[in-house]
Amino acid sequence: MKSAIVILAGLCAATVQAATPADLLTGYHTAAAQQTAGFQPSAQRGAAFHTRNFGVSAKLASCASCHTDNPAQAGRHVVTDKPIKPLAPAANAERLTDPAKVEKWFKRNCTEVVGRECSAAEKADYIAYVTGGR
């Protein structure tokens, strides 16, 4: 657990340096594997997570509420209607390149939509999903 924190702290500290989506996936993968031996990220689990209705917020029921069913598509904030650039790095090169930003939005959005912070395993699955299952 401690090393998981160290890895995550390392991820957060690396704001100045650009990261790649693959770096982020590796970080969360490693952290999750330390909690559950043999953990492997699954794009399929990430996809199911993306559309799951968590029943916590009426308006923000699932990730897909704002980000649409397709991570390669632009979304819209359901409350403010502000356009949201695609989640998939394939469609939006800026995405998943700033570890601190990724952590910030996981924290906010998970708290809001899932009702708690997400685990390293969930984040690894999710990144595997939006990066196209690689």
Place this chain on the structure above:
Amino acid sequence: MKRVLLFVALLPLAAYADDLRPLHAAPPAFQAECGSCHVAFPPQLMIADDWRRVMSSLDKHYGDNAGLDEKTRQTLEDFHVRHAGGRKVGAGRTAQAGEPPRLTQTDWFQREHRKVSRTDWTHEKVKTPANCAACHTKAAEGSYREREIVMPDGRRWKD
């Protein structure tokens, strides 16, 4: 001397009579933090006290958790307070802006939008009066000129 002081005190009011101008001196966090879920609202639209109240309760931000680290929060609060609107937007009208303060409820905002019809406000593309960009096509850049307005049904704004 008294007259000079009065004149100086009134200067900010005169400056405010201009259009809302984009703030080039904004810290980078302004767009990144205040403009990620909604348009980054111009600080001129509310008085300093209202901004202080908004910035001191970011964990409960109009139904969302918009919490920031303290350093960023303070930077943004200072920026909003420094560029906050004067009496023209809201001093003495805080009560009407409600709790939490909403810039769409200041007398100034209501007056500026008095000719906007109910049909426009309730148009499916608008969703909330805080969705500036629904009509102010350059709101994301901080520009609210009248000639940039396109109403949700596509027509140009004619005053």
